[in-house]
Amino acid sequence: xxxxxxxxxxxxxxxxxxxxxxxxxxxxxxxxxxxxxxxxxxxxxxxxxxxxxxxxxxxxxxxxxxxxxxxxxxxxxxxxxxxxxxxxxxxxxxxxxxxxxxxxxxxxxxxx
Amino acid sequence: xxxxxxxxxxxxxxxxxxxxxxxxxxxxxxxxxxxxxxxxxxxxxxxxxxxxxxxxxxxxxxxxxxxxxxxxxxxxxxxxxxxxxxxxxxxxxxxxxxxxxxxxxxxxxxxxx
Numbered sequence: 308x309x310x311x312x313x314x315x316x317x318x319x320x321x322x323x324x325x326x327x328x329x330x331x332x333x334x335x336x337x338x339x340x341x342x343x344x345x346x347x348x349x350x351x352x353x354x355x356x357x358x359x360x361x362x363x364x365x366x367x368x369x370x371x372x373x374x375x376x377x378x379x380x381x382x383x384x385x386x387x388x389x390x391x392x393x394x395x396x397x398x399x400x401x402x403x404x405x406x407x408x409x410x411x412x413x414x415x416x417x418x419x
Numbered sequence: 420x421x422x423x424x425x426x427x428x429x430x431x432x433x434x435x436x437x438x439x440x441x442x443x444x445x446x447x448x449x450x451x452x453x454x455x456x457x458x459x460x461x462x463x464x465x466x467x468x469x470x471x472x473x474x475x476x477x478x479x480x481x482x483x484x485x486x487x488x489x490x491x492x493x494x495x496x497x498x499x500x501x502x503x504x505x506x507x508x509x510x511x512x513x514x515x516x517x518x519x520x521x522x523x524x525x526x527x528x529x530x531x532x
Contacts, residue, residue: 351462353521409462
């Protein structure tokens, strides 16, 4: 069973529009969340982390975490063609060393 | 930003052969990881290490060994490569001071024939 679930699987957004991605964990031990972005042929790169309830904004990206429901979302404002990529949600338990558990990803395509 | 370099970037291996994927990081991070990426499976953790000369099993360790001879270097070893191990492999490193944000290399594409 996938412990970190993402939706939708894919998303098409017009340039300048808003993209909204969702992520839910079925494991209550997961308390810390990240969003990663992967362009084709490259390794994943961290966009932002969120550990506390509420919103966190970094530039055009805003993440929201609800710890009670273990739901985290990512909103991309003013989407650009360079935002076309695979987006992963990842979560960690308390132990730093054990790495992150990733979802299957959401493919975002920004069209002109 | 952390620098993680992987070699080789691409490899074709024969079934039953031995494959070694290497990873080097230059940012003095304590923790290193090997992940596998397959379409439909996302990124899955194979092995990880939190200190030199010690490795731990991740979620899918079967068919893989790992070696961490120094803080900077972490290798993934396929003793008997199989068709099912065709995938893209990513190495990553992290430090507790950064909240365990993982910094990934560019990946090693392995095709087993």
